[in-house]
Amino acid sequence: MRAVWTGAITFGLVNVPVKAYSAVEDHDISFHQVHDADGGRIRYSRVCEVCGKKVEYKNIDKSYEEDGDTIILTDEDLESLPEAANNEIEVVQFVPSDQIDPIMFERSYYLEPEGKSPKSYLLLRRTLEDTDRTAIVTFALRQKTRLGALRSRGKVLVLQGLLWADEVREMDFPATRSRAKISDQELKLASQLVDQLASDFTPDEFEDEYQVELRKLIDAKLEQGETLDMAATFGESDTADDADVIDLMEALKASLDKKRAKTGAKKENGSKGSRKKGSKAG
Numbered sequence: 623m624r625a626v627w628t629g630a631i632t633f634g635l636v637n638v639p640v641k642a643y644s645a646v647e648d649h650d651i652s653f654h655q656v657h658d659a660d661g662g663r664i665r666y667s668r669v670c671e672v673c674g675k676k677v678e679y680k681n682i683d684k685s686y687e688e689d690g691d692t693i694i695l696t697d698e699d700l701e702s703l704p705e706a707a708n709n710e711i712e713v714v715q716f717v718p719s720d721q722i723d724p725i726m727f728e729r730s731y732y733l734e735p736e737g738k739s740p741k742s743y744l745l746l747r748r749t750l751e752d753t754d755r756t757a758i759v760t761f762a763l764r765q766k767t768r769l770g771a772l773r774s775r776g777k778v779l780v781l782q783g784l785l786w787a788d789e790v791r792e793m794d795f796p797a798t799r800s801r802a803k804i805s806d807q808e809l810k811l812a813s814q815l816v817d818q819l820a821s822d823f824t825p826d827e828f829e830d831e832y833q834v835e836l837r838k839l840i841d842a843k844l845e846q847g848e849t850l851d852m853a854a855t856f857g858e859s860d861t862a863d864d865a866d867v868i869d870l871m872e873a874l875k876a877s878l879d880k881k882r883a884k885t886g887a888k889k890e891n892g893s894k895g896s897r898k899k900g901s902k903a904g
Contacts, residue, residue: 626731627763631707631746631772631779638743640711642781646730651836657778695881700765708762711772711781722756722771728783730902733772750774758784793890811874818881 627642657662668677684695735743750757750773757772760783769784 625734627709627761628736629711629761631711631713631733631759633713633746633757636742636746638746640733640743642731642733644729645780649830649833651833651840657739687826699718702800703765708767711759711760711761711770713757713772716750716753716755719756719773722784725784730783733779733781734825745775747774747779750779781852807873808871808890811871811878815874815877815881818878818885822895856881 623641625641625643629640629642631638631640656662657664668682669675670677683697684700685692686695733743746757749755759770759772761768761770761781768787771782771784773782800818815886
């Protein structure tokens with residue numbers, strides 16, 4: 623795994639040399655675009671509108687237009703900005719972890735300690751753990767000044783990019799100002815549904831079902847060619863059996879009944895399995 627950034631965390635006079643690695647990766651299946659008539663690949667070319675020639679990435683600059691005037695910004699122009707060459711993650715605040723709105727989080731990076739002694743790294747990680755604080759930091763990555771949250775995750779420090787305040791939109795939908803009254807019975811049923819679904823969050827229990835089904839479709843096409851029996855591959859769809867429940871009370875009741883039925887089926891299957899094991903033991 624290749625580091626995407628190398629520098630140091632600074633807080634006060636403490637300097638913590640680190641390398642940053644992307645903490646996440648995309649598991650989606652990648653596609654090419656093709657012509658539907660003959661399957662030929664469709665590629666996009668960078669063509670200059672003035673001379674009509676294809677242009678290499680190394681010959682592409684950025685431009686900005688305002689009031690009809692256009693200026694060109696080269697890589698050298700952007701690299702000359704003071705923040706562009708900043709290789710420090712500067713701690714500017716230590717805040718209670720629950721004060722950061724999750725809507726502000728962007729991409730995450732693992733930070734690896736550099737140098738012969740990781741003591742300063744361990745000190746910062748332990749301090750964040752013991753105080754239950756998150757460090758708000760500023761840093762530069764890919765010629766862009768960023769805001770970030772630095773926190774402890776297990777035995778490593780994690781840097782999470784944050785949106786700037788003016789990048790988060792404020793919304794006030796008309797429906798949220800509704801004067802509709804929620805009855806005590808509706809609240810009671812909703813609470814019962816919450817209790818039925820209450821659990822600890824275990825990410826490993828969830829998987830991207832769309833990507834799984836997509837992989838099955840691709841494998842089936844590879845084996846069978848273009849002609850494919852969808853029902854044989856994925857099984858019959860049961861969406862037609864889903865009740866189109868409009869009334870809120872009925873929807874809550876139906877949700878509870880469905881959850882109870884699933885719970886009962888699991889218990890019944892479990893007891894059957896126990897009986898089978900018992901009979902084999904006898």
